[in-house]
Amino acid sequence: MTDEQLPDPAVQVAHAQEIAPDLLVIPNHRVQLVPNIGIIAGTQAVLVVETGIGTANAEQVLAFASEVAKGRRLYLTTTHFHPEHAFGAHVFADRATYLANRAQADDLKTKGPGYLEMFRSFGGPIARRLEGVPVPAPDVVYDDGSGYDLDLGGRTVRLRPTGRGHTKGDQVVEVPDAGVLFTGDLAETGQFAIFPWFPPYDTDVSGVRWLTVMDRLAAGAPRVVVPGHGDLGGPQVLADVRDYLRELRDETWVRRDSAMSEDEIVAEVRALLIERHPEWVGQEWIERGVGCLCAEHAV
Structure with a gap:
């Protein structure tokens, strides 16, 4: 392009x-x-x-x-x-x-x-x-x-x-x-969560803490959720992002525990999540999310 x-x-x-x-x-x-x-x-x-x-x-x-x-x-x-x-x-x-x-x-x-x-x-x-x-x-x-x-x-x-x-x-x-909640990029619809993981320049994104935030926001059950990008929705928007972050964490960490290389983890997790969410855009953010969660797993 x-x-x-x-x-x-x-x-x-x-x-x-x-x-x-x-x-x-x-x-x-x-x-x-x-x-x-x-x-x-x-x-x-x-x-x-x-x-x-x-x-x-x-x-x-x-x-x-x-x-x-x-x-x-x-x-x-x-x-x-x-x-x-x-x-x-x-x-x-x-x-x-x-x-x-x-x-x-x-x-x-x-x-x-x-x-x-x-x-x-x-x-x-x-x-x-x-x-x-x-x-x-x-x-x-x-x-x-x-x-x-x-x-x-x-x-x-x-x-x-x-x-x-x-x-x-x-x-x-x-x-x-x-009953309206504006989430910024903590929540999107129709795309993989945006992980601005750019080591060594920017590593402030945290998949672990983000998941905790989404648990808390989802518990509030707002009537309308205005995501940072994508279509407006109800409380299910928050639950969907929370569930995806948990899925990304679990699939990354189970492979990290098996001593796979990060490149191997990225390849497997990327293929798996695209298969589960074929309609979502922003596939490039899966790799960034895996990198972030691998680093957090090591702490």
Whole structure:
């Protein structure tokens, strides 16, 4: 695939749909590097969840959110630091208050520049969307231990750090009155779990801790789950991701215990999981997941 054949990660605000009263989602329609984006409204303020990648996407999201807000105060939050979720936050400067948990803010500061460089190296439309984009910095950083309750007026949204999983700084966004949960990339639908396992540069992803997070989220049984990428669903989305992570861990570790080489483990586990989930995309993430869990097995 040449640079020009890479899909353009364009957010389509015209496709926004209301999934609960005063709660809209701009779906990604399974376009690579486009997240599901939330617009959550109360009587006094509106919260945007995720920006899309780059300036042009974020400008569309901001314009749409401003139209929804009709003069109400704007807030922005992101579920984690990866570029398609957060690297449009600069567009919201002076227009919205950007809230994030401390671990995510640390990720943006320490790893954001490297990820910006990596994504620009993909070339084509991805590089063009990131031209002139700075690494974002939140306006308000809250402590991970306490979480943050944001009062939008008649509706409280809960920002809840989960601890290390997909990244060190994952945060979920709960809308209790609507039974809606935004998971970021802790959960996807229709694809293998994304393991950003890039030793020695980035090894913060933890399959073991991610599984613990999913156990906890699944126990909450939200009415609607908005995954980082893929179709919206019910609580089964969380259960499916939890079950896959357990499957990946168990199949990796039983082979690790038999003293197989990592290359052999990857080959066997990859073939097995593709056979079990033939309709899922993102097969390249199986190898990364095996590598992560092999390293965690050795601890």
